[in-house]
Amino acid sequence: MLYIIGLGLGDESDITLRGLEAVKKSQKIYMDRKSFMGNQSHLLIERWWKKGREATTHSDLVVRPKKLGVNVEVVHNASVMNDVGICRLQLYHYGETVSTPFFTEIWRPDSFYEKIKKNRALGLHTLCLLDIRVKEPTFESLCRGGKKQYEPPRYMTVNTAIEQLLEVEQKRGDSVYSEETECVGFARLGAEDQKILSGTMKQSESVDCGAPLHCLVIVGKTHPVEEEMLEFYKYGTAN
Ligand SMILES: C[S@@+](CC[C@H](N)C(=O)[O-])C[C@H]1O[C@@H](n2cnc3c(N)ncnc32)[C@H](O)[C@@H]1O
Numbered sequence: 001m002l003y004i005i006g007l008g009l010g011d012e013s014d015i016t017l018r019g020l021e022a023v024k025k026s027q028k029i030y031m032d033r034k035s036f037m038g039n040q041s042h043l044l045i046e047r048w049w050k051k052g053r054e055a056t057t058h059s060d061l062v063v064r065p066k067k068l069g070v071n072v073e074v075v076h077n078a079s080v081m082n083d084v085g086i087c088r089l090q091l092y093h094y095g096e097t098v099s100t101p102f103f104t105e106i107w108r109p110d111s112f113y114e115k116i117k118k119n120r121a122l123g124l125h126t127l128c129l130l131d132i133r134v135k136e137p138t139f140e141s142l143c144r145g146g147k148k149q150y151e152p153p154r155y156m157t158v159n160t161a162i163e164q165l166l167e168v169e170q171k172r173g174d175s176v177y178s179e180e181t182e183c184v185g186f187a188r189l190g191a192e193d194q195k196i197l198s199g200t201m202k203q204s205e206s207v208d209c210g211a212p213l214h215c216l217v218i219v220g221k222t223h224p225v226e227e228e229m230l231e232f233y234k235y236g237t238a239n
Contacts, residue, residue: 001071004074005022007077010192011191016077080127081097081127084215086189087186087217089217093223096115096119098116098126098129099131102131103167112168113168113176122220123221127216132153132154138150155214158187158204159207159209161214162204179202182218182222182230183201183204183219184197184198185198185204187213198235199235203236
């Protein structure tokens with residue numbers, strides 16, 4: 001049996017009772033070290049699983065064992081996809097979620113711009129999931145071959161996300177959003193020191209939201225009740 005257990009967003013105490021039961025009765029436990037930060041992770045608990053591979057996807061971790069006839073059970077938990085609801089921007093007012101990768105000197109992908117443009121044309125909010133670089137081999141060690149060396153882990157901040165979004169707006173120029181566009185920054189959702197910050201992109205870009213993980217919502221058309229709630233997290237108020 002392979003259990004895939006969501007640990008939630010805060011720390012290991014967020015595991016569900018069902019998840020804890022599955023941990024207790026498993027012989028081997030794998031930690032998914034890619035899409036997690038410190039406490040938030042997806043525990044891969046298995047009985048028959050061979051050594052995991054360095055790079056894989058969650059779907060692959062379900063498909064491959066199933067093809068081998070291994071039973072797979074997912075033990076659900078909170079996800080950032082629903083936890084952003086804490087700021088009371090209504091979840092059914094969101095459009096397509098986008099990912100924002102770290103730009104490099106030579107690689108500045110901006111496919112997210114068209115998706116944000118579509119969402120905003122419909123008045124919808126956009127959740128931006130920010131890049132995580134964990135166990136990334138260094139360019140030198142890849143070129144040299146042999147034993148890999150790894151870059152230090154990097155987690156994109158709200159500040160970097162806004163900076164890159166505004167750079168793309170400047171380049172594409174379709175007035176999809178601007179420095180004055182309302183957004184909500186989230187840091188460490190589910191942790192005791194979680195931080196939620198609502199303000200314009202320009203205001204939010206100047207705030208240090210602290211340790212990762214961060215994500216960002218670009219606010220679409222709001223209902224008066226949504227606006228009322230965002231006041232609690234307004235730039236300049238302590239929260
Ligand atoms: C690829 S997604 C994985 C999300 C995870 N599977 C889930 O459903 O919660 C990783 C991104 O989600 C966002 N994220 C995940 N956990 C978060 C948290 N506790 N607080 C803020 N953002 C978070 C960050 O942008 C992070 O880079």
